[in-house]
Amino acid sequence: MATDCTAETLKDPKERQSLRRRLLAWFGKHKRDMPWRRTRDPYQIWLSEIMLQQTTVAMAGPKFTVFVAAFPTVHDLAAADEQQVLRMWEGLGYYRRARGLHAAAKVIVAEHDGQLPRDVKSLMALPGVGRYTAGAVASFAYDVSAPIVETNTQRVLARLTGYRDEVVGGAGQRHIWNAAEALLPTTGAGTYNLALMELGALVCKPSDPRCDECPVTAHCAAFAGGLQNEIPKLAAKVKVTAVREGTVVVRKSGRVLLRQRAKGERWEGMWDFPRFALDGEGPLFVRRELVDNVREQTGVDIEPGPLLTTIKHGVTRYRITLECYEARATGGRVKSTDESSVRWTPLAELGDLPLSVTARKIATLITKQG
DNA sequence: AAGTCGGGGTG
DNA sequence: CACCCAGACTT
Structure with missing residues (x-):
């Protein structure tokens, strides 16, 4: 009824x-x-x-x-x-x-x-x-x-x-x-x-x-x-979790290392710089995390460089602080799986690929720098 | 029924 | 910061 x-x-x-x-x-x-x-x-x-x-x-x-x-x-x-x-x-x-x-x-x-x-x-x-x-x-x-x-x-x-x-x-x-x-x-x-x-x-x-x-x-x-401010009843608010992540711009002869987000991941189908949770506090610890995670996600060995920029952004209930580092490739080779492909991409082609907003900001930054 | 998924604008 | 936005889908 x-x-x-x-x-x-x-x-x-x-x-x-x-x-x-x-x-x-x-x-x-x-x-x-x-x-x-x-x-x-x-x-x-x-x-x-x-x-x-x-x-x-x-x-x-x-x-x-x-x-x-x-x-x-x-x-x-x-x-x-x-x-x-x-x-x-x-x-x-x-x-x-x-x-x-x-x-x-x-x-x-x-x-x-x-x-x-x-x-x-x-x-x-x-x-x-x-x-x-x-x-x-x-x-x-x-x-x-x-x-x-x-x-x-x-x-x-x-x-x-x-x-x-x-x-x-x-x-x-x-x-x-x-x-x-x-x-x-x-x-x-x-x-x-x-x-x-x-x-x-x-x-x-x-x-x-x-x-x-x-x-x-x-x-x-x-x-x-007189209930305009009581109706509708507000839903219980979700609590926000603070997260720290790292991402790395790995360069090799005018190209940068990208991986495509896999099925079930956030930003599925979109391209991103290698990116992962960051746990360590000291510089040496972070450096080790960059090396290990880039190796794990892409198969490439790196020599980490300086912090390029820090980006704060929100993804649904997460408040993310993203530390972006530069690095140069020292060895290894890209490994693509069925779910996630990895490639060396010329800077000029970054405009053609779908990137998350944070990856786009970084892409714009490094493209301007040359 | 509760969690998940983006990102930016507003007070 | 907190809250909000022409929701849908999965678990």
Whole structure:
């Protein structure tokens, strides 16, 4: 029963229609311009949704434009080399999305005649497409009446319905999806979904929502109870672990030593300088770790040089301090396995390979130095 | 149900 | 620093 969990105020059809009308009027005045809102091409809409998963609009915008220029159609994407796709994804993070996108493009060409499916079930069968993305593509591209729940709409719906329990987890998600479904119009679902999301992004913000600018406070249980800052209930925060890692730029006659990240590793499929956890404190101990780890990962023997730079960055729940050393090769030979290949790469070719952001920073640094 | 996966922007 | 971002997938 879709309305079982819905707040009392939203059980009345007239109430829901009034809410939608106010929301759409507000959206008409305040909607932002975005690259993917200028097209109805299902391929581009799907691409934008994958790109926007856990990624800000500001970050995705420029990447989207460049990506579409490189792969204008699903056929272009399906025919592309995965390395090219990863290269275009560089800097966006969650690189599994790029691999899934590429795999899904092949499925769409092979099984759907190059057309994005219209129905939620078929969309969800594609790699990287969950219930949110399926609903987004179906409603935005085809105006199918499918609900969406992502971080914005989840927050808006929790507040509208005055849902005080934990929203992450089975019961909470059921409630939110039921509310999304209950409010969904039978026509114009795409615009309505966009409007609800936009309200969450611009007005119904995580902290200190601008209720004075909100078009639907009359329908909002959280506003009525003064609970806007208590709803939705925040998830337990994950604790961050500090990690120290080392990476080495090994040079040999104008080339540098790279290895490709193996399946199951972080940054799978992308290229990186030899990189590993660093345990030792003293310079001699570190020096030994560099020699041993480079040898183990690549088969190459090195003579470590000075510290080139230190980069601090975060990867999900890890806070990483990365020490980057220079070194020169003294012997050994590259060993590539099935899972991970190793190669000596000319500096001029670094621009063609997909690198992690840290590896790209180092590549830029050593390329400028010459 | 909990862990994993990136990286950058904001207060 | 803490928190947040058009989530999906694996264990």
